[in-house]
Amino acid sequence: MRPSILLSLLIMSATVYVIRALPFVLLRRNITNPFLRSFLYYVPYVTLAVMTFPAIITATDSPWSGLLALIVGVVVSLVRGDLFTVALSSCVTVFLSELFLVH
Amino acid sequence: MHQQNSIVSGRYPTFGDHRGWMLRGFRDGFPIAMGYFAVSFALGIAARNVGMNAVQGFLMSLGMVASAGEYAAIMLIGAGAGVLEMIATTVVINLRYFLMSCSLTQKLDPKTPLWKRFLLAYCVTDELFGISSAVPGYLDVAYTYAATAVSVSGWCLGTVLGVVVGNILPARAMSALSVALYGMFLAIIIPPAKHSRFMGCLVALSMAASWIFTAAPVLRTISSGFRVILLTLAIAGIAALVRPVEPDGTPAKS
Numbered sequence: 001m002r003p004s005i006l007l008s009l010l011i012m013s014a015t016v017y018v019i020r021a022l023p024f025v026l027l028r029r030n031i032t033n034p035f036l037r038s039f040l041y042y043v044p045y046v047t048l049a050v051m052t053f054p055a056i057i058t059a060t061d062s063p064w065s066g067l068l069a070l071i072v073g074v075v076v077s078l079v080r081g082d083l084f085t086v087a088l089s090s091c092v093t094v095f096l097s098e099l100f101l102v103h
Numbered sequence: 104m105h106q107q108n109s110i111v112s113g114r115y116p117t118f119g120d121h122r123g124w125m126l127r128g129f130r131d132g133f134p135i136a137m138g139y140f141a142v143s144f145a146l147g148i149a150a151r152n153v154g155m156n157a158v159q160g161f162l163m164s165l166g167m168v169a170s171a172g173e174y175a176a177i178m179l180i181g182a183g184a185g186v187l188e189m190i191a192t193t194v195v196i197n198l199r200y201f202l203m204s205c206s207l208t209q210k211l212d213p214k215t216p217l218w219k220r221f222l223l224a225y226c227v228t229d230e231l232f233g234i235s236s237a238v239p240g241y242l243d244v245a246y247t248y249a250a251t252a253v254s255v256s257g258w259c260l261g262t263v264l265g266v267v268v269g270n271i272l273p274a275r276a277m278s279a280l281s282v283a284l285y286g287m288f289l290a291i292i293i294p295p296a297k298h299s300r301f302m303g304c305l306v307a308l309s310m311a312a313s314w315i316f317t318a319a320p321v322l323r324t325i326s327s328g329f330r331v332i333l334l335t336l337a338i339a340g341i342a343a344l345v346r347p348v349e350p351d352g353t354p355a356k357s
Contacts, residue, residue, distance in 0.1 A: 002183050005159050011186060012176050013166030015193040016200070021224035023204035030213055038343035042305065043206040044236040045295070046338045047199060048288040049309035050331050051229060054317055056285040061278040069282045070289070077293035082114075083234065087134040090286030095279035102275075 062101040065094045115238060121245045128249025135230045135250065136257025138283030142170050143258045144272060147265015149174065153181030157266045164262040168228050168255060171327065172197045199331045203232040210235065210242040219244050226251040230284060233291045301346050309338050 003011065031037050056073075057066035069090040076089045116123030143164055150160045155177070167173050175196050179189050204227050211220070226235075226247045231254065235247045264271075296303030316322045316330045325333070 003186055003189075005155060005180055006162070008180050008189060009159065009163050009166060009176070012172070012179075012189055012193045013163075015190050016167050016169055016172055016197050017225065019194065019197050020200045020204050020227040021221055023201060023208055024217075024220040024224050027205060027208040028213075028217075031209060034347045035343050037209070038347040039339050040206040040209050041348045042339040042342040043202055043335055044233060045292050045302065045305055046309045046342070047203065047331060047335045048229070048233055048292050049306045050313040050334045050338075052285045052288045052292070053310035054314045055327075056282055059278075059281040059285065061274065065278070066282065069286065073282075073286045073289035074293055077289045078297060083131050083287050083290045084134040086290035087138065087283045087286035090282045090289070091137075091279045094282050095275060098275060098278060102278075 060094050061098055065097040065101055068097050069093045116243075118240055118243060121243060124243035124246040125249045128246040128251075129253055131234050131246075132250035132253025134283060134287055135234070135254035138230070138280065138287065139254050139258040140261040141272075141277055141280030141283065143173075143261030144265040144277070146170070146173050146177065147262040147267075148269050149177050149265075150262065151266045151269065153177055155180065155266065157263045160262040160266040161259050164259045165255070168225070168258060169197055169200070170229075195329065196326070198329075199229075199335065200227050200232075202332065202335055203227050203229075207232060207235060207242070210238070211244075212241045215244065223247060228254075230254065230287055233288060237291045301342075305338070305342055309334065312338060 031040070053070070056070050057063045060066040060069065072093040073086050073090045076086045080086075116127055146164070147160050150163065155163070163173055163176060167176060172193060175192050176189075179192060184192075204224060207223070207227065208220075211223075223244050226232075231247055231251055234250060235242050238246065292306050296306055312334050313330065316325060316334065
């Protein structure tokens with residue numbers, strides 16, 4: 001059975017929502033188990049690190065501009081860890097470096 | 104996790120200041136919207152290529168709010184896939200949101216009503232989860248809602264424009280915008296490394312492992328969605344065994 005585009009979008013949207021909402025129904029209380037608490041504390045850091053590298057290097061037109069954006073992003077995060085500043089410095093780094101790297 | 108962290112809290116409103124948190128959310132939503140715009144613009148172009156119109160692109164982005172998930176959705180629609188295949192693929196590609204939601208439940212005041220939790224579930228994307236986890240102490244959901252309103256607007260707008268005007272944005276601008284999301288991830292994961300060598304090692308190790316999984320033979324055949332899930336389960340699991348968090352929710356000092 002091939003669903004229409006609108007029905008397909010409805011089915012897939014509902015599926016993603018259920019995946020996101022299920023834990024909020026199942027885990028209503030704070031977890032006391034030390035291992036689980038620790039595990040869930042570390043989840044965001046590991047997930048975001050895994051998603052950042054090496055993806056940042058393949059996202060740009062030149063791997064070198066992506067690498068530079070990573071280095072600048074790390075340095076700016078250490079100096080002033082504000083979302084907007086870091087995101088902007090990474091973007092500007094790519095833009096400026098690609099003026100030389102990509103023709 | 105639930106104690107106020109004096110080092111960071113100076114930058115954030117105090118808990119209970121809903122208005123302050125909402126304004127902060129609008130502000131933090133902007134860089135996310137910027138990055139979303141670039142990504143969803145590309146998605147819009149892909150959507151047009153399989154015959155979707157602007158309204159369908161808008162509904163897809165509003166309903167799914169998932170980059171890899173939507174890319175898969177476009178491919179499935181283009182390939183004329185069946186319902187079961189659509190559900191199975193969507194579950195596998197978006198399974199990491201399940202982990203993120205689990206983690207986020209622990210950032211909530213236990214008194215948070217169910218309807219607010221259901222609304223928060225909609226907001227679980229990589230970036231919104233990231234900024235919501237970075238908040239010290241309990242999460243004021245107004246912060247996440249505000250950031251979601253701004254960033255999902257950028258997400259939907261980018262998709263619609265991608266469908267309608269296609270390749271109007273210069274390649275240089277697209278390339279530069281494409282790192283905005285990674286820049287934000289760095290702003291979330293790097294600062295804790297300043298105060299804890301363990302957190303620094305954890306982030307470096309995660310990146311190294313991710314690199315190995317995208318480059319090594321056999322391992323690189325694992326899809327990116329599964330790679331994120333596998334590595335998160337393994338590395339966060341080992342970290343929890345090696346360095347359990349203190350009762351106040353922070354990792355033991357190294």
